[in-house]
Amino acid sequence: MESAIDMVTGEIIDAEQLWLIESVDKERYICRGCGAKAVPASFQPENVVRPYFRSTHNADCDVTGEAKLIVRGRQEKLGSKLTGFPAPYPSKLVLVDDRVVDDGGSGGEYPVPPRTRGGPRGRDSGPSDIQRKRSAGTIRPISRTFINYPYDRYLDLNVPGVDAKTYGQVFKKLKWDELVSYTDKKIFYAAMRWSVPLRTDDYLEVSLDGGEREAKKLVRPYRVRVAWGGWSKSKRTYVSNELEVARKDAISEAEKKTNKKAYLFFLGRQDHDDLTLFHVTDHRLICCLFDEIIWPKF
Ligand SMILES: [Zn+2]
Secondary structure: OOEEEEOOOOEEEEHHHHHHOOOOOOOOEEOOOOOOEEEEEOOOOOOOOOOEEEEOOOOOOOOOOHHHHHHHHOOOOOOEOOOEOOOOEEEEEOOOOOOOOOOOOOOOOOOOOOOOOOOOOOOOOOHHHHHOEEEEOOOHHHHHHHHHOHHHOOOEOEOOOOOOOEHHHHEEEOOOOOOOOOOOOOEEEEEEOOOOOEEOOOEEEEEEEEEEEEOOEEEEEEEEEEEOOOOOHHHHHHHHHHHHHHHHHHHHHHHHOOOOEEEEEEOOEEOOOOOOEEEEOOHHHEEEEEEOOOOOOO
């Protein structure tokens, strides 16, 4: 499976985030659905297969059917008023600054996955729905959920600093053919261009497929500048690796004429003087996913 819960922080982590951890603790992760041990695999940067978690799930685990659920979720709405949403999903971004290691003296017993900490209990969501809400420490699992369940974007999503409260409202695609001043804070996204990102000691700059066009030709693209001057080497490698893998996937996929693209997601600030430019300072607030994004016509 592609994500698990970190028992120490209680957050959902995507397997790709393992690239960021210098020495991966194999005892630290559990299945999001049933709490069974989840063992990180293929997480060395040189591994050909992308990172994932291996797990022997309990019989009633709802994550086991998740791959099937994702296939179905791209064709129809999965949630219902009566039963809520059928799988655990991130409903909240929580940025924890200091990771305190606390093993709590639990002697090898794997606890039930922690539920979303604090926060208001949904007025209109049943108890089962509340149990399926999790918090995420980066926008990655959240962006993945946005892609996987296009017909369920009414699901709750709480992101610090963002007023909107559902998946459908928190995410905003950058205009393909226009430079816009975006006044509300959102998780913005757009396909990456194929050009190699610009790298300096102070920042990484990625050019996006959107912005001012003249006769369909992009003349002033939106750009995302990641201020990585103060970052550790491993954080830089993690972000640039992720972009590079997705960029190459997109280039090789183009021949197949599918709708899959390398989408960049970020929570950033638009420059006051230059509408083409967005600033991102935190590695947890940017990610790149190679996939197709479906926009249902309701
Ligand atoms: Zn499980």
